[in-house]
Amino acid sequence: MTVATFDTAVIGGGLVGCWTALFLARRGARVAILEKGSVGAQSSGTNFGNLRLQGRFPGQYPLSLRSQAIWEQLQDFVGSACEYERTGHLYCAFDEGEAEKLEGYAKVSESYGLSIERLGREDLKHRYPWLADKVTAATFSARDATANPRLVTPAVARAARDAGASVFENIRVSEVRKSGSGFELRADPDLRIHCANVVNAAGAWAVEIAEQFGETAPLFAAGPPQFVTEPFPYFMSPSVQTIDGSVIVRQTRRGNLILAGYPRTAADPASQRVPVPPQKTLAAMKRLAELAPVLRSCSVIRVWSGTEGYLPDMVPVIGASETTPGLWHAFGFCGHGFQIGPGVGLCLSEMILDGGTETPLEPFGIGRFRSGVAVSEKFRREFDERKTA
Structure with missing residues (x-):
């Protein structure tokens, strides 16, 4: 012993x-x-x-803000950047009701000192022409980031x-x-x-x-399903999310698109497995194509998830x-x-x-x-x- x-x-x-x-x-x-x-x-x-x-x-x-300050110095803390990148985060709405929710979120964010940019339909067409016309409004936070x-x-x-x-x-x-x-x-x-x-x-x-x-x-065990596509010509610089959470997507510099979509999938804590049902993959890719039609022909090459407590x-x-x-x-x-x-x-x-x-x-x-x-x-x-x- x-x-x-x-x-x-x-x-x-x-x-x-x-x-x-x-x-x-x-x-x-x-x-x-x-x-x-x-x-x-x-x-x-x-x-x-x-x-x-x-x-x-x-x-x-x-x-969250105290944590972000540490992420911004990740190299100094752990000796590696771990693919940290300040990509910014684009939050998208499909209708007037969702746009109102976005505005509410933006005001709360601003009350804590975060800078939020409002984008209307014409702004979005100019800056992100690959977005579907059904995206009526979005907010953009430049300080948001991603890491591996x-x-x-x-x-x-x-x-x-x-x-x-x-x-x-x-x-x-x-x-x-x-x-x-x-x-x-x-x-x-x-x-x-x-x-x-x-x-x-x-x-x-x-x-x-x-x-x-x-x-x-x-506590309830579940896991967000994750997908990665084949490489695609790089075009998506921010991480992008619909306000209902059905699409959360970002593109790596290698060209692969990483996609998460809710609802979460069931987890089995005893076996430590979180299988992703095929219908979730199909539904997520359909929603992705509705957000960015250019990705309609993209193919998923791997799916996964991990156990989390909710x-x-x-x-x-x-x-x-x-x-x-x-x-x-x-x-x-x-x-x-x-x-x-x-x-x-x-x-x-x-x-x-x-x-x-x-x-x-x-x-x-x-x-x-x-x-x-x-x-x-x-x-x-x-x-x-x-x-x-």
Whole structure:
């Protein structure tokens, strides 16, 4: 049996867990990452790679903007740019009702200091002639960006290791319990860890840990289906999204188009599989052709997804446990974790080492589920009606 002692054990080797470990290790803390599979194997490494600022939950903006500042210095933090590119983000509306929603999102974004450009039909024809005529309005945020998720999480994990963190892969944590003023973790095979703090960043499996300490959340496992096409002559510089989420697309410099489309697809956390039904691929490509007719003849060459945790208000859990000092939660990112991941890791490191953070995290407390939360329209549309099948 191996016994090790750390200041903090991070359960989950996704992007949030790895960023948390990196920021802790950079300040001299002894930290371990415990990942049941491979680092970045689930949604952290299989998402769209969108670093979108506009259109976010209002309470998330301080965290999101702090995170974006880290993304903009990614090379300095992890030694690689990981294909980070400030592409800008084009948010598209197909009718007057959707255009009104866009305007509402734009005003919220601007209230937090983000610069938003409004584009009408004639502006769009001039700047993006490949868009369909049915796109009546759009907003553009130049600060929004993209990065390659398959590269990012392993790079952050390497940087954490270089800073002194220990990274354990293919290690499943079977038990977490209080031991004196800290915790004891039991992990297979025959690993025991003693630590003062535990960060529960276990993604769709995080509730299993929270419930060992009398806390819970109505977490639902699913995954956004992703597709990549054959290479196509490069023409699409921004990432592009319809306001209903049915199309989210960007083009790599190699020419391939990466496409995500909602509703999400069902996940099986036990088998760690998220199969993408063929009808989802066909529906997504049809919607893509409606947005950009020039892509009507494009062929899909690969589909994939990854397991992510979703909550009914589509707002993650971030912050201290309300039952157990030294336990910290960061899960249920509802498809938004890639962009805010660095900021979450930084805030958690500050709370653990300094006793607090300058970034307001009150909307993300786990205690909000004790009395129930309002179900978001997006969650109801995708999950209550079980359109993930």
